[in-house]
Amino acid sequence: xxxxxxxxxxxxxxxxxxxxxxxxxxxxxxxxxxxxxxxxxxxxxxxxxxxxxxxxxxxxxxxxxxxxxxxxxxxxxxxxxxxxxxxxxxxxxxxxxxxxxxxxxxxxxxxxxxxxxxxxxxxxxxxxxxxxxxxxxxxxxxxxxxxxxxxxxxxxxxxxxxxxxxxxxxxxxxxxxxxxxxxxxxxxx
Numbered sequence: 556x557x558x559x560x561x562x563x564x565x566x567x568x569x570x571x572x573x574x575x576x577x578x579x580x581x582x583x584x585x586x587x588x589x590x591x592x593x594x595x596x597x598x599x600x601x602x603x604x605x606x607x608x609x610x611x612x613x614x615x616x617x618x619x620x621x622x623x624x625x626x627x628x629x630x631x632x633x634x635x636x637x638x639x640x641x642x643x644x645x646x647x648x649x650x651x652x653x654x655x656x657x658x659x660x661x662x663x664x665x666x667x668x669x670x671x672x673x674x675x676x677x678x679x680x681x682x683x684x685x686x687x688x689x690x691x692x693x694x695x696x697x698x699x700x701x702x703x704x705x706x707x708x709x710x711x712x713x714x715x716x717x718x719x720x721x722x723x724x725x726x727x728x729x730x731x732x733x734x735x736x737x738x739x740x741x742x743x744x
Contacts, residue, residue, distance in 0.1 A: 558619050558671055560678040562612035563626070568603060570616050570623035574661050585711075587614070587628045587659050590637030611686060615678055617662075617671050624666040627675040629682050632656040632692060643729035648692065655688040659711045672713060676721045684740040691738045692726075693718060700732040 563571055575586065586598035593601030605613055617625030632638055632654040639645075648654075657679045660672045676693075683691040695713035698705055715725075715734055723736035 558617040558624065558674050560615050560617050560675060562682075563606055563614035563616050564612055565607045567616055567623075568606055570618075571602070571606065571614075571626060572599075573623045574616065574626045574663055576663055585659075587626070587661070590635040590656075590658055592636045615675055615682060617675050619666060619671075624663045625671040625675050626659075626661040627672075627679055628658040629655055629679045629691070630658070631688075638694075641729075644694070644735065647727040647729065647735045651689055653687060653689040655683040655686070655691050657691060657693040657713070660713050660717075661711070664707075667707070673717050673720050676713065676717055680721060680738050680740070683738075688740055690740055691723075693723070693736050694729070694733060695736060697732045697734055 561567065575584065584598060586602040588598040588601050591601070591605075593605070595601035595604055613630050614626055614628045616623050631652075632648075633652055635656055635658065638656055638658075657676065660675060662671045662675075680691055693713060695715050695718050696705065696710045697715040698710065699715070701709070715736070718734075718736040718738075721738065723738045726735045726737050728734050
């Protein structure tokens with residue numbers, strides 16, 4: 556399946572909400588706020604304010620035709636306190652102010668298993684390069700080291716296989732099933 560990927564702008568807020576689906580109707584759901592310190596009454600409001608007021612879009616939306624089916628956040632690593640304060644990540648990552656981070660993937664249930672996450676990640680690489688990033692990093696899950704079939708909520712940061720398919724290399728691991736992945740970029744921004 557090939558999807559079209561667009562920046563998550565204020566005009567596309569309804570599309571973002573569509574991707575988050577029924578769980579997203581709850582304002583206290585994640586709404587891609589896990590690694591942030593937002594000053595908002597709830598996570599939905601925090602993401603809405605971020606999308607509405609950011610000079611550079613903070614994420615990408617995948618479309619199947621005109622229907623929004625996926626989301627990923629791609630932002631400067633330095634804007635994510637939850638990443639910066641993580642001691643296990645600090646042992647692996649360098650202090651690169653131009654590094655971007657892909658935090659999460661949301662794919663609507665009726666579109667999972669169709670490669671949308673891989674396509675979003677591929678577009679995230681292009682997005683990061685166009686916006687002057689030296690590298691794009693992420694912290695997916697190595698599902699081969701998990702027992703059973705993981706729930707989608709367990710792999711919201713992506714999977715090792717996704718990252719490998721898009722040319723990322725492993726820097727190290729914070730836990731046996733948690734590799735830190737990096738894609739070096741030839742910037743064009």
